[in-house]
Amino acid sequence: MTAEIFVSQNAGGDENTGGIGSALISGIGENGGGAGRGLVSRIRESYETLTATEREAAQYILGHLTDVLVCNSVELSQLSGVSQPTLSRLYRKLGYANAGEFRRDVRRMHQPGAPEIARTEQCDDLLDDHLRRDEESLRHTFEGIDRGRLECVCQAMAKASRIAVIGFRNSYPVALHLREQLLQLRGNVDILPHPGQSVAEEIADLTSQDVVVVVGVRRRPVFFPRLVDVLLERGVNVVVIGDVSVKSALVGRNVTLFEVDLNSHLLSSFTAAFAFVALLADEVGERLAEAGEVSGRIERINGYFSDIGELEGC
Template identity: 50%
Template sequence: MLKLLFRYQTMNGMFRRTFACVFAAAPRFPNFSRYYGESRVKSQSAQRESIMNVVERIRQSHDSLTTTEQEAADFILGHLTDALISNSAELSQLSGVSQPTLSRLFRKLGYKNAREFRRDVRRYHQPGAPEVASPDSTSGNFAHDLLERDTTSLSRTYNRISDGQIATLAARILDARTVAILGLRNNYPMALHLREQLIQSRSNVMMLPQPGQSLSEEIVDLGGRDLAILFGVRRRTPIFATIAAELHRQGVPIIMVGDSTLRRTAQSCDATFLEADVSVHILTSFTAAFSLVALLADAVATRAQLAGHGEVGRVAGLGEIEETEKLRGFEGIEGLGDGLPAESIEQAGETGDAAAAEGRIERINRGFAQLDELERGALRR
């Protein structure tokens, strides 16, 4: 034990003497102190960068970036989910900026490589959470700024699809035995709108979920002759992936409409994926997603018309049944429908049937009063 203690003290002394000699000789080497000082500054800078998240780094360095690097940085701030799940090649394609420019941007932001950049994005952002607006992204003209963001979003969305793909999807929608459309939470309006458009061109289009029914009861009878269209833009409930997997297990062909976070789910279910680029400022704009709904509906209607299905606009011939039923419920309208024109009423008065004419005139006036009341009620709604 004493030997070990003596050896430790001897080695400790040797190390201290060695370091003392090095620092004593430092003035003879003019670059030593500068290098040592720069190393400490770099170390402190690295510690500060590790504390800042990706958004803070971009905002702090934004003015010092080149024009193309600023474009890439602005895209990342508005599409953190894309930056998180995409590799360098995919991010380059989405942002329209070359991979070397992205690499330079990552280094300027203090990251060694793209993997370290994505790791920092993952610490800050979760898929489906609100995106971040880019610095100075507004000009004060709200209409112009929104139009510019949505135009960019639409352009990116339509650059990913082809006429042949849409024609194929239209044929599948038109030829399917049953079309089941699913939209949960904020996806429900898009799903409902597509359903209302498709029933103009074909029958057996159902919305999921139905009130009072479980999803299991609704999808249990679907098979290979049917088609499911699932909407999964932005935040989705965990049940969405479960439903998609079950439909795939049952052999149901699937079309998915969603943002970039839905890619992996679509691939796992062999679904045809239509990716909508959602634009973000403070809130998310679903313009591109609704545009895909209009595109699908229009393609189906066009194909149905060319094929001579004879069903396009079939609902229009029925008119507004609800309004007709309301009108039939009024006593005055029944009086108007007795088949006697005004001339007959006057003739009845001339022939002495004044009481009958008076009764008809009273019913007519009452009917007009109820019509006015109906119109005022419609305006209030």
């Protein structure tokens, strides 16, 4: 498997985070958390003087503070759909000397992966808002997939001696779901680390014949980059699934990265991450089915379900 960093050009948060007019001025207090105190106060005080485009930029920023921290000016402009000159004017109107000073203020109070600040103006539309955000996240994620790279990764996973899926914190449920899907298709698929076990012991036997899928969506443990380094040093084929914030943790590292788009209301939605691992498992299954390795395994598993009486309807 050819390993290289792949970064989707379509990644990032949803471009329409909901109205911030009255919601911003009266709905978000000084104790809103994150970068809200300094940034929200400045936007509130300057809101009436902002142009329509500048208000759109402010809206995007409040809903995507993590993107602000991990993206450069060009990337932020592309993600927000707002020109760089408009962003520069907004920074100055908010009292910042330049983009660097603006980012330092955001970094001072916001940790990547923490809940974003933007709130929707119409709370009655919460259901529709969640649906819209998830649809946009799915679209951004799937439009950014390089089909050739996906094919290469899935072929390697189908042929690997062993597959290990690693995830921590919010990444663990995504990693566990991928492992459970793959386990129905082939053997030697594990989720690491096991409860109560150290990572070092779990990866000691991995070799260049294995594939490790590391799920690294927000918020990752501080040792995440070093874990990737150790796996690469052992010659293991490393695939990373992460959101936009993972790019800064992988600089200079020879991995295959698939970027999933997370969106936030009050908390982050991982819909796109689960959808991508479902796609990944299906693609691996297609390769294994072509080799005639799936149907027999599924029949055996179903037979054991029946023998044990483990599931309803067996």
